[in-house]
Amino acid sequence: MxxxxxxxxxxxxxxxxxxxxxxxxxxxxxxxxxxxxxxxxxxxxxxxxxxxxxxxxxxxxxxxxxxxxxxxxxxxAEPVISSKSKNWLSFTQEMNARGINVKNFELHVTWVAPDEKTANFFGIDPGKKILKLERLRGKVEGPFVYFISYFHPRVGLTGEEDFKRPLYDILEKDHLVVATLSKEEVGAIAADKFIAAKLEVEVGSPILFRKRFVFDQGDRPIEYNLGYYRADSFVYTVESVRE
Missing domain, CATH: 1.10.10.10 (Winged helix-like DNA-binding domain superfamily/Winged helix DNA-binding domain)
Structure with a gap:
């Protein structure tokens, strides 16, 4: 041209x-x-x-x-994916609403002993094993987010669920657990060797890091989620209304 x-x-x-x-x-x-x-x-x-x-x-x-x-x-620059704190949905539901087909590059389910912080959040004995779900997700072109989720034993997940389905759809329809409140912490970190390999970036690259604390209708903790996002592919937006 x-x-x-x-x-x-x-x-x-x-x-x-x-x-x-x-x-x-x-x-x-x-x-x-x-x-x-x-x-x-x-x-x-x-x-x-x-x-x-x-x-x-x-x-x-x-x-x-x-x-x-x-x-x-x-x-x-390639268009970035946007996530909003308002009208909170599961990742799959949110991406589908934007017309983005989500691809799962990795999916791992294990039972682990929680660290002290996770055990305290759930209010459980550190010796009690909980379900850990790891998912590497993105578009067809490549991954842009790595999730690690821990679930309270009360939720009833067995590890045999089809985690390709929307997570909160599984909780609500299969286990009658409704996620109603999300408290989040968002910051920036440098990618270590493990995260860099997952997200296909250089070690030390900037990564958007989000912690999500999820509660049910009774304000009881049900999920502790860690999200690592490629900074060049994702933006997190917050809407605030002054009253």
Whole structure:
């Protein structure tokens, strides 16, 4: 695709370059992580200086529309997956509502002795084993989240359930346990070797880390969930209403 800039226009050159870049971003040729032409070629094509072009590029990098890799080039950022704290659903239900087909890359069920923090949350003896569910999930193109869930023995999970179904659908329909309240803590961590391998990122890469404490209708704890999300593929949004 050929682009040009009107050097006689009163619109500043860097603004024109920015608008052209926005057009390029939406062109099928450059979607889904494709690299843009290098700065030298693009600046030459547009007949502007590299500093003018870089000013436009920096604006779109700041907005998260482009990703610049030193020594490699600039590419279009892939759309991130969004999760909201309001209207809380299971992960599968939330992704389906956004038209995203969820793929399970790994699914492991084990019985483990809880650590002190988990045992205290559930109010159980640390020696009593609980069900641990691990799931590596994402889109067809690759995984973007790794979940670890622990469940209170009272819930009644056996480990034989079909965990490809929505989790809270299983709890409600199979075990008559309704998840009604979620308390969450969200932060950022650096990926260790284990998480980096799961999410296919470099060790030390930024990871969105979320703890979720889930309660039933009687405010009794039923699940303790840890979620590790690829920062380049996921954004967590919070809606607040002032009353």
């Amino acid at each position: 050929k682009f040009s800039i009107d050097h006689k226009s009163p619109v500043p050159l860097h603004i024109q370059a920015e608008n052209l870049l926005r057009t390029m971003i939406n062109d099928p040729e450059h979607l889904n992580g494709k690299f843009l032409p290098n700065e030298v070629e693009l600046a030459k094509q547009l007949a502007i200086s590299r500093s003018t072009l870089r000013q436009a590029l920096n604006k779109l990098v700041y907005e998260g529309l482009l990703i610049r890799k030193k020594g490699i080039g600039t590419k279009v």
